[in-house]
Amino acid sequence: MPTRRLSAVLIVFLAVSALASPLLALAQQRSGVPESLVRLPVFATAVGAAVVWSIWRPYVLRPPVIRTGIARTCLVxxxxAGAVAVVLLIVTRAEGSRWPLLSPSTLPAPLLVVLVVQLLGAAGEEIGWRGVVQPALERRLPVVRAGLVTGVLFGIGHFYVLASGVWTYLVxxxxxxxxxxxxxxxxxxxGLLVRISAATLMHWLVNVVILTLFADGDESLLWTVNTAVAMLSLxxxxxxxxxGNTAADRQGQTTADPTDRHPVTR
Structure with a gap:
């Protein structure tokens, strides 16, 4: 993807998402939907993705599809999510702090409703970040670097965390x-659908782990550090x-039979 097009995609996506976020926050305020159930601004990036896709066709933005099937990816x-749960349990026990298990009576709605809404919220975010930003960046950057840039943009966009302090926001x-x-x-x-579906599943499962095993955590610096340890480890x-897989692939290419790389002459 040309650098100019990539820049245009990211600018349009971020600008539209930034405009949609306060409008969705206003809609939440007027509708009375509790933030403890869902933050409507999480759907701002889905709006940004819709606008980007209306300007550029989705297949233009993503790199070539080289993996098929979703079952194995969902298992991963x-x-x-299980690894995140294990790390969080180890870290919280090591530091001597305990977050209680979820008590359904503390939820703003029945547990099933909360889980469905959280799934929709995870999808709303991943449609934008893993449906537009990550694959577009992969057209110019290696996968891990593209993930780093996507993560920085994703984290910066959570301005509401600043209410808990600058250090909490940075962590x-x-x-x-x-x-x-x-x-x-x-x-x-x-492909695009598998990217969004698998990312939504993993995002949602992590949210479920935090909700059920740690009563949704809290906004303290300690809890944010705990989640950062788990996520950075993962x-x-x-x-x-x-x-490692990329290096192995390159080594395999360089050690292949030379006759496989040259046409047969008659």
Whole structure:
């Protein structure tokens, strides 16, 4: 993808999402939908994606599809969410802090409704970040670097975290980068629908882990550090495996039979 087109895609996406976010916040305020159930501004990036796709066809923005099938990718998404749960349990126990298990009576709606709404919220974010930004960046950058840039933009966009303090916001940014790198490794090479579906599943499963095992955590710096440790650990492992596979592929190409690389002459 030409640099000029990539810049235009990102500018349009970010500008439209930035405009949609306060409008959705206003809609939430007027509708009375509790933020404890869902933050409507999470759908701002889906609006940005819709506008981008209306200008540029989706297949123009994504790199070539080299992986097919969704079953194995979904299994990996479950494994990633499980790894996040294990790291969080280890970290919280090591530091001597305990977050209670979820009590359904504290929820603003029945548990099933909350889970469905959280799934929709995760999809709303991933439509934009893994449906537009990540694949567009992969046209110019290696997968892991594209995931790093996507994570920075994703984290910066969560301005509401600033209400908990600058340090909490910066630590959250690191958590977003770790998660984005993991999602980049999970979805790289897939078609658009699989990218969005697999990323949504993993994002939602992590939210479910935090909701059920840690009563949705809290907005403290300590909890944000805990989630950052889990996400950065996951991202580091995913990045290492991704770069290792890439190196192996390159080595395989350089050690291939020379007769496979030259036409047969008569």
């Amino acid at each position: 998404a479950f494994a990633m 959250f940014l690191m958590s977003a980068v770790g998660m984005s790198v993991a999602l980049a490794a999970l979805t790289a090479g897939h 991202g580091a492992v995913a990045a290492k495996r991704m770069t």
